[in-house]
Amino acid sequence: MFENLSDRLERSFKILKGQGRITEINIAESLKEIRRALIEADVNYKVAKSFTDEVKQKAIGQEVIKAVNPSQMIVKIVHDELAALMGGTATPINLKENPAVILVSGLQGSGKTTFSGKLALHLKKKGRGVLLIGGDIYRPAAIDQLKVLGEQIGVEVYSEPDNKTDAVALVQNGIRYAKSKGGTFNTIIIDTAGRLAIDEQMMREIAAIKEAVRPSETLFVVDSMTGQDAVNTAREFNERLDFDGVVLTKLDGDTRGGAAISIHSVVDKPLKFVSMGEKMEALDVFHPERMADRILGMGDIVSLVEKAQEQFDEEEARKLQKKLARDQFTMQDFLNQIQQIKKMGNIKDLASMIPGVGKALKDVDMDNSVFKQTEAIIQSMTPAERENPGLLNGVRKARVAKGSGTDVAAVNRLLKQFDQTRKMMKMVAGGGGAMARMAGAAAMMRRKR
Missing domain, CATH: 1.10.260.30 (Signal recognition particle, SRP54 subunit, M-domain)
Structure with a gap:
């Protein structure tokens, strides 16, 4: 993850070695390399240009103290700007309501069902009573997959295998079931249907579910391996659904990382989780500053x-x-x-x-x-x-x-x-x-x- 980007950024910083002060002349080549590195990592071009403009504005004219050389100074500036670009600080999900209802949306194949299971385990470990609702009435294997995951992590799954037409009613019944259990469940996670592409039927259904259950949190799950398509899809979903946060899956795959860097800037919604690997434990809260550390090869000892x-x-x-x-x-x-x-x-x-x-x-x-x-x-x-x-x-x-x-x-x-x-x-x-x-x-x- 981010290996190529890290290497390119490191090379761009070396250009400034030996300089006593950051100037518009000696920083130009570094900024050009940084912009190229971001674009090659599939970061949106406008985002990459805006990013380097911001770095330039903050870097030019800065005095370089004796203990720090210009390349180290630019690393610090790039680190801070990367963290800001990705949202600045971690944004927690809203669990204040009882029960807290989390609506999971996204395209088919993005990893929604697996993420729902991972999130259920993540919250269960924090002492939450979790119920999973299988709201995908179209994909035959979706409910079976959710049940397998639920059994694996010890979380109950509500489903209606005979319901082939009304996802809204199914979800409402699931919430009523949770409330009837006298406080056993204080968190409900709804796995919804996806499509191979955005279509009107899909958007109407997910909007109707949101209107019916008024969730505490609506999350959009997107496959990071689709690069800038992930960002564009998130933008279209957000215009119709106004979700609360983004989940990036498959971040351990053959991905250049551009979606993670630019998605917050494009949709103005926080990245809340990143998923790496198939294991149920492979889910991390997204911390922009820690991700910036990892991109720049500084490690992430806190995580x-x-x-x-x-x-x-x-x-x-x-x-x-x-x-x-x-x-x-x-x-x-x-x-x-x-x-x-x-x-x-x-x-x-x-x-x-x-x-x-x-x-x-x-x-x-x-x-x-x-x-x-x-x-x-x-x-x-x-x-x-x-x-x-x-x-x-x-x-x-x-x-x-x-x-x-x-x-x-x-x-x-x-x-x-x-x-x-x-x-x-x-x-x-x-x-x-x-x-x-x-x-x-x-x-x-x-x-x-």
Whole structure:
């Protein structure tokens, strides 16, 4: 995500190195490169031009203090302007009403149904009682898909499989059902029908649903891989629906990032969530300033820590810390930590949130499959061997290797790595459980590279 844009921006900043002051002459080439970089990233041309004009206005004539060179100064200005362009600060969804009704809209194939499931899990983790309503009466698999997702995350789904004609009545019935449950549900998420393109029937139906249920929040879901088409579609939807915020899906795909950068400027509505990956946990609140950090290669350590906090139970973290302090960390603990880290998302994306690491890993082919061999070896051990790896003699190692589809050399490498990781995690345990886990993950990545 944004790798090409980050590289182009970095090259544009280098043009100013060695200058003592930012002037209209020496900044011209940098601004030209910045504008090209944005346009190549599929940012709207008018937005790109307006952006560089704003950067130029704020940069020219600024004194460069001794500790900061002009290229560093322009990075700061571009960072601030990027954050402002994307909305400035995070905008939360409105959950004040009881029940809070969230209407999810968008074209077919944009990821509405998957997002609805992800949002339900996101809110459930925050203690909300969530009901999903399957309001797509046209696509046969839509309700089935929502039910599968609901079962996966433990959220009830209301649907009417026999209703093929009246989506408005279905949604109203679903809300009545939620209210009849005596406070069980304080949040209702409505997944609506999409079309392959904007059409009058679709717009009339979604407008009628909004008028009937008067939602607390209307979200427009758009596939970021469609680039500027995503921005144009958002503009057309907003003119008819006046939605409250935008959700960008598939941001981990083959996308240049232009939609994320320019959509707020074009429709004047905040980006509220970004979705990356198929896992139900792969949903992030959109923070413009953090996204600007990532675009400029500065990492996003705050989001990384938040992801860790979401996945790790505090009581379990305290128990683990005690085990680390007593040097009682076992193979089973190691396996548990790997599985929890995997839930946080793609390991390369997580590593890129650490300042300086993303650039170093740019050309490294790495994903969560790096854990498969380690998991297979540990899972081939007996409970006693996981608790005490010292039991693994030559015969036992051969059995474990056969059971995991590896060889004895791979088992020996894991045992050596486990011993090194245990020592490292013990050293950093005093800094908190999350730091220990990060150290373990780093050890895993070093072994695989």
